[in-house]
Amino acid sequence: MKLHITYDHPIPINAFEWTPSTDRQSPHIHSSLEIGLCLSGRGCFYFGSKSYTVCPGDIFIVNNEEGHIAQSDPDDPSRYLFINFDPALLLAEEPGLLLPFSYRSSHFRNHIAGGSPLAKELTPWMLAIAQELRDKSPGYLAMAKSALIQLCGRLLRHYNEMLSNDERKTMVQAVRQTQSLAALVERRFREPLSLAVLADELGVSASRISRAFLETTGYRFSDYVSLLRIQAAKRELAGTDKAIADIAFECGFQSLPTFYRAFKDIAGISPIVYRQSMGLAP
Structure with a gap:
């Protein structure tokens, strides 16, 4: 099952807490990348045919191709903090930061043990991202993005040493x-x-x-092109009073039906609703 991810902030990063079911659910994938931190409780985390026992402080690396799902211990349900983000964010900054997420499932260990030096190094950055997105203090978008880059940079240094x-x-x-x-x-x-x-x-x-x-x-190449076009369209919808059709064609779409379909797929809402959500007339 593929989940559709939308973002609650002007930059494509989410931070949320989640308690998995005590029953094992079907695995899912999503186009975003994800890093999970077990805050409390116990359980299991499944990645394809792999499974990891979960303890507080454990961290898990999730890419956008490997099916995964967590399950709580019935007697001590686990609770996670997840940082979920669009890979295009790192692609625009430093593509090398994507390397830790470009793993092949069969021989990659998704689990970073709680209490390990790496987990102790990563945890404050995850908590910082969540706090910035929660508090929304002045400059929070830049701070959250900076913390994510720091987090992924440390992951890169760790996994780079494990490669042949x-x-x-x-x-x-x-x-x-x-x-x-x-x-x-x-x-x-x-x-x-x-x-x-x-x-x-x-x-x-x-x-x-x-x-x-x-x-x-x-x-996929075509999906990335659509993403950039929709991001540009969102800026125009929020910052100008141009007609929606004019924005669609200026941003590279060849037809309005294609634009509306791509916008709904990526943004989760229609261009009209998006503009209205910005406090502007459609």
């Missing part, structure tokens, strides 16, 4: 190709775009860079 030279070389190459493609898309997303044409400009095959982009970010 060949694995590291392959993953770094994929990140570089992803960064190059993302830079082109970010400059030209308002134009009609072809993956084959962009791949040719970069001197790589379309199939190779498409696979690298998906493995690194969790996004």
Whole structure:
């Protein structure tokens, strides 16, 4: 089951607490990346065919491809803090920070034991993100984003040491190709775009860079283009009184039905409702 994630803030980061059911539920995936911290209680956390016993202080790394679900101990239900964020946020800052989430399920350990030096280092950053998003003090968006980058930077340093030279070389190459493609898309997303044409400009095959982009970010090329177009449309809807049709075409969409469908898929609401939520007339 794939969950649709929406974000409660102008930047794509959520922080929320959750207590899993004591019955094992069906696993799910989502396009966002996730880091979970067990605040209290006990239980199990399942990733594909892997399972981990959960204790307070344990941290779990979740990518956007591996099915996962947590379960509480009936006698001592677990409670988690989850930091959930869009990979595009790191892609725009430093694509290498996505490496810890580009793992292959079969030999990756999602669990960081509570009380370990790494867990002690990561926990304050997770709590800081949650506090910034909760309190919304002046500058909170920048502070939350900065804390997330610090958090992922520490994860990168940890997992980088666990890679073989060949694995590291392959993953770094994929990140570089992803960064190059993302830079082109970010400059030209308002134009009609072809993956084959962009791949040719970069001197790589379309199939190779498409696979690298998906493995690194969790996004298919077309989905990432749509994401950038919708983000631009949201800025126009909130900051101007332009007609919705004009905004759609200016942001690169070739038809209004495509725009409305993409906007609903990504934002969870229609462009009209989004503009109204900003206190503006449709």
